[in-house]
Amino acid sequence: MVDGALMFATVVVLSIFGLETIDVYLGLFALELFVTSEITAPLDSTEYRKRMVVGIVMIVIFIGAILKRIMILFRVTS
Amino acid sequence: MSTTCSICGAEIESNDAFCSACGAPVGNMPASKVPKLAGSRVLAGVFTLALGALVALLGYFLGIVPLLALGIAALLLGVMILYLAEPGRIPSQLATSVTLPALVTIEKLLEELYFEAKGIYIPAGETGVSPKVFIPLTQTQLTDRPSAELARRGRLLVKVGEAPGELGIVIEAPGAEILSQVERLSGAGIAKTKFDELGGTLRDGFQSLHVGKNLVLQRVDDTVTVSLELLSLMDLESKVRTVAPRLFSQVGGPVESAVAAAVANVTRSYVTINQTELDLPKRRMRVVLGLKKMGSAGGGSTIGEQ
Numbered sequence: 001m002v003d004g005a006l007m008f009a010t011v012v013v014l015s016i017f018g019l020e021t022i023d024v025y026l027g028l029f030a031l032e033l034f035v036t037s038e039i040t041a042p043l044d045s046t047e048y049r050k051r052m053v054v055g056i057v058m059i060v061i062f063i064g065a066i067l068k069r070i071m072i073l074f075r076v077t078s
Numbered sequence: 079m080s081t082t083c084s085i086c087g088a089e090i091e092s093n094d095a096f097c098s099a100c101g102a103p104v105g106n107m108p109a110s111k112v113p114k115l116a117g118s119r120v121l122a123g124v125f126t127l128a129l130g131a132l133v134a135l136l137g138y139f140l141g142i143v144p145l146l147a148l149g150i151a152a153l154l155l156g157v158m159i160l161y162l163a164e165p166g167r168i169p170s171q172l173a174t175s176v177t178l179p180a181l182v183t184i185e186k187l188l189e190e191l192y193f194e195a196k197g198i199y200i201p202a203g204e205t206g207v208s209p210k211v212f213i214p215l216t217q218t219q220l221t222d223r224p225s226a227e228l229a230r231r232g233r234l235l236v237k238v239g240e241a242p243g244e245l246g247i248v249i250e251a252p253g254a255e256i257l258s259q260v261e262r263l264s265g266a267g268i269a270k271t272k273f274d275e276l277g278g279t280l281r282d283g284f285q286s287l288h289v290g291k292n293l294v295l296q297r298v299d300d301t302v303t304v305s306l307e308l309l310s311l312m313d314l315e316s317k318v319r320t321v322a323p324r325l326f327s328q329v330g331g332p333v334e335s336a337v338a339a340a341v342a343n344v345t346r347s348y349v350t351i352n353q354t355e356l357d358l359p360k361r362r363m364r365v366v367l368g369l370k371k372m373g374s375a376g377g378g379s380t381i382g383e384q
Contacts, residue, residue: 003158007151015144025147029154050162058154
């Protein structure tokens with residue numbers, strides 16, 4: 001479970017730096033999942049497909065968080 | 079004290095786990111640990127998922143972003159434990175009991191037809207034919223270099239020369255299915271692989287299939303030595319040695335056979351398994367293969383065509 005260890009390490013490191021934006025965490029989690037999927041290859045096709053599904057769901061959540069932030073910015077400027 | 083096999087009726091020693099005549103398992107097989115492992119994985123997944131959800135909610139309502147992120151990380155880990163759970167593997171002893179009877183049948187065939195020579199792995203090339211082993215009745219120049227065409231015929235009994243003893247049998251390599259799974263994972267036919275890349279292809283493939291790891295392949299002239307650490311099939315490999323010793327010494331067990339077939343295809347050489355060692359406690363396997371370049375291949379006709 002390289003992904004899990006990386007995600008927890010990300011939380012520890014970013015919280016030490018006092019980062020308070022959840023979209024950065026989410027973006028890094030998605031990135032870590034894709035990177036670990038590639039470096040732990042070869043995986044069988046079923047596992048690879050499942051990992052891609054989890055990764056895509058995480059990216060969708062990340063995009064949602066970014067859109068929310070953009071909306072907030074628009075509301076502030078208008 | 080001895081009992082009799084419920085399948086073939088042969089006599090079985092009390093400490094035998096398998097029938098030496100037909101390979102059927104004796105008595106009840108010990109319960110597999112696999113379901114227990116699967117159960118504990120589900121439990122760990124659900125626990126991590128629930129804990130993650132709780133921490134994430136706590137972080138959200140308290141407005142502590144690192145706590146929320148920690149919860150999401152635990153939640154994702156829980157999802158991955160449950161969703162990316164390892165696919166169910168066939169328990170080792172079940173794989174043995176399914177495979178062994180077929181190998182014992184070939185053992186009996188070799189014994190009753192007096193086939194005693196080493197099996198020769200025929201390089202099938204890029205024809206898509208599954209790897210085959212030719213076991214000659216007698217060793218002559220023609221039977222030492224059987225035609226690669228024999229692998230494509232799909233016949234059991236084949237004649238390679240005009241002399242009475244110049245015939246043999248062509249059987250599926252016991253490791254054919256392992257090799258085809260490795261090919262499927264690597265996304266290319268083994269025959270298209272260069273010899274320098276073969277070690278890496280087999281290492282990755284065997285590891286993905288949970289067959290073995292740390293595979294090292296070395297070639298010195300016409301000898302290829304392969305060593306690896308087995309992750310599974312230990313049960314089958316050790317049983318083949320005792321229940322089908324003739325087949326094992328002539329053709330090899332499933333893992334040795336997969337390696338020999340791969341080397342035959344990549345080097346375009348006839349391959350024989352010259353030596354094999356299995357260190358059960360360390361799970362180490364070492365296979366020494368002999369290569370004979372394809373030159374002027376012998377003939378080959380099936381008995382049925384005569």
